[in-house]
Amino acid sequence: MKKAVIFDMDGVIIQSEIFYLKRRELFFEEQGIIVSDDFQQNTIGSNPKAMFEALFPNDLVKQQEMLVAFANFRKDFKVNYSEMLTDHIQEVLTWLKSNGYKVGLASAGEYHSLIHVLKDTKLTEFFDVVVSGADMPKSKPAPDVYLAAAKKLGVDPSECVAIEDSTYGIQAATSAGIDCLALKPKDFVINQSQATEIMLSLQEIPNWLTR
CATH class of the missing domain: 1.10.150 (DNA polymerase; domain 1)
Structure with a gap:
């Protein structure tokens, strides 16, 4: 489970x-x-x-x-992250918290950037831990960031599922012993062959967890 x-x-x-x-x-x-x-x-x-x-x-x-x-x-590129939110992310995060799941963020980005995005998109409250690959000995595709996130969440890697899209991210999750659901990009092609399963929408996460 x-x-x-x-x-x-x-x-x-x-x-x-x-x-x-x-x-x-x-x-x-x-x-x-x-x-x-x-x-x-x-x-x-x-x-x-x-x-x-x-x-x-x-x-x-x-x-x-x-x-x-x-x-x-x-520095010359201004970004409105709220306009970039993936479809259904808020409803899926709400479902996860309502159903007792711990939620983490494990990204290659720098910690201060990750916190900035979460604040800008008003998603901070949903995440129990935030881990940056930039703070790890090795970033993705090494498993370090996922192992650190699982440890901070207080769960075994086998009790986690990762939500990824990139080849490096999928490799990092699977190398950590974590099942990985890959969200298929709409605008370009990425090798996601190592993922546990490929999703077309984040709405598939609750079904995968409860089947």
């Missing part, structure tokens, strides 16, 4: 990934960096630190330079 549901943020709670992909493309263009479509797709769900580590694996100085440059670049 599942006791907890752990959500990813981008592409699950908010539909932000198209925005983030376009922002990254503009940044790479400005920096004169050429990246493949596969790289862009594979790093969906990763934070900037992990992205630049993958892009410049043997150059710590370059990684740090790019982190600073990207942080400055994205």
Whole structure:
């Protein structure tokens, strides 16, 4: 029996990934960096630190330079997260809390950014714990963030289900021994073959938990 549901943020709670992909493309263009479509797709769900580590694996100085440059670049992009909320997220979170499930957030994003989004979308009250992959030894696809979330929730990983969308996120959840429901994107294709099950809507979560 599942006791907890752990959500990813981008592409699950908010539909932000198209925005983030376009922002990254503009940044790479400005920096004169050429990246493949596969790289862009594979790093969906990763934070900037992990992205630049993958892009410049043997150059710590370059990684740090790019982190600073990207942080400055994205200051010019204003985002209204309330307009990005995924359909049915509020009703599903309400159902989970009403039925006694613990709810966590395990995202690659930085902690202060995650809290900002939850406050902006008025979802803070639904989450018992918030864990950032940026604070872990290794971010997704490593299992660290999910193992930490399960521990903070006081449940065994086998008693959790993860709600994900990205390839890295699915790998992180399954590597932690957590069943993973993947929300299929509407606007682009992601490899979700390692998920326990693929959903077309978050409304499928209650049915999956109670069947």
